[in-house]
Amino acid sequence: QVQLQESGPGLVKPSETLSLTCSVSGYSISSGYYWGWIRQPPGKALEWIGYIYHSGSTYYSPSLKSRVTISIDTSKNQFSLKLSSVTAADTAVYYCARAEGEVDYWGQGMLVTVSS
Amino acid sequence: EIVLTQSPATLSVSPGERATLSCRASQSVSSNLAWYQQKPGQAPRLLIYGASTRATGIPARFSGSGSGTEFTLTISSLQSEDFAVYYCQQSNNWPPEWTFGQGTKVEIK
Numbered sequence: 304q305v306q307l308q309e310s311g312p313g314l315v316k317p318s319e320t321l322s323l324t325c326s327v328s329g330y331s332i333s334s335g336y337y338w339g340w341i342r343q344p345p346g347k348a349l350e351w352i353g354y355i356y357h358s359g360s361t362y363y364s365p366s367l368k369s370r371v372t373i374s375i376d377t378s379k380n381q382f383s384l385k386l387s388s389v390t391a392a393d394t395a396v397y398y399c400a401r402a403e404g405e406v407d408y409w410g411q412g413m414l415v416t417v418s419s
Numbered sequence: 420e421i422v423l424t425q426s427p428a429t430l431s432v433s434p435g436e437r438a439t440l441s442c443r444a445s446q447s448v449s450s451n452l453a454w455y456q457q458k459p460g461q462a463p464r465l466l467i468y469g470a471s472t473r474a475t476g477i478p479a480r481f482s483g484s485g486s487g488t489e490f491t492l493t494i495s496s497l498q499s500e501d502f503a504v505y506y507c508q509q510s511n512n513w514p515p516e517w518t519f520g521q522g523t524k525v526e527i528k
Contacts, residue, residue: 339517348506348519348521349457349463349506349508349519350519351508351516351518351519362516362517364516365420402510404451404453404468404510405465405474405508405510406453406455406463406465406508407468407474409463410462411462412462
């Protein structure tokens with residue numbers, strides 16, 4: 304069974320870089336699919352951050368493109384998110400996901416709070 | 420950017436009744452439209468993909484229809500476990516951006 308698990312700091316200071324890693328089990332990320340990040344501010348809607356193909360090609364949301372980097376490490380079966388220059392508006396639950404257009408597997412989600 | 424507009428924002432329905440949720444795209448997304456259910460404190464669950472194909476394990480009371488810019492999710496007879504927030508999501512090939520709608524909350528009437 305495919306499982307995804309987010310990890311990283313739950314608290315980040317304003318202006319710093321948010322870094323999260325998604326560990327995948329039950330499926331080799333080098334075999335296919337898109338691997339992405341989605342976030343959800345408290346009480347608000349889901350927002351696509353971006354995704355990476357197993358080959359390494361990426362797509363980022365236009366509104367976040369200047370601050371986002373998604374990378375993949377097939378040797379560890381992991382992929383990662385970096386979001387720079389964070390503000391309180393970046394406080395959200397961050398989900399990692401497997402997708403082929405639609406998302407069929409989600410991580411449990413991780414709350415990241417931006418605060419000094 | 421393709422904008423998805425969901426309506427209504429909140430839908431009050433009695434158990435056993437039919438619920439009809441709408442999702443409108445700002446430009447054609449063909450059939451590249453999915454629906455998700457999200458309950459408080461949980462990750463979303465995929466219900467429908469390709470506009471009308473039920474995901475594995477999804478009950479037959481959930482159905483999706485539409486193509487192009489107009490889509491509908493229908494829950495034929497609401498069960499207690501169906502009260503949740505529902506999101507649509509498009510994954511059009513070009514531009515290669517994926518976006519979600521703002522959600523419809525289905526609440527008990």
